[in-house]
Amino acid sequence: VLYMIPFGVAVAVSIRVGQAVGSLRRTRLRPILKASVLMVTGWQTMISVLLILGGRTLAEVLSDDPVVIEIPVTLFIMVALLQIADGIQATALGALRGMTAPAA
DSSP, rough: TTTTHHHHHHHHHHHHHHHHHHHTEEEEEHHHHHHHHHHHHHHHHHHHHHHHHHHHHHHHHHHHOHHHHHHHHHHHHHHHHHHHHHHHHHHHHHHHHTTOOOOO
16 A cells, blocks of 8 residues: 555656657656656655554554564554655656557
């Protein structure tokens, strides 16, 4: 669920980049990529903060056992550390996919 926004942005970037390349308007590529990377970085940063600060609360909702709670809390921190990089790579991959679309 946390990854759906970056996934959607990657698809949108693919389409926008494909349109820019197809219409021979390559000057649009940099602003498209910059806006999408900033948007995804902001979203993924917010998700990372929520996972770090709210991971324990989420784990406590799912279990009463303190030993069981500690496992997802640690995993949430590790996932939070990867969120930003993963969102950026998905966005960049979408842009590359748009650039390699076959010409009609």
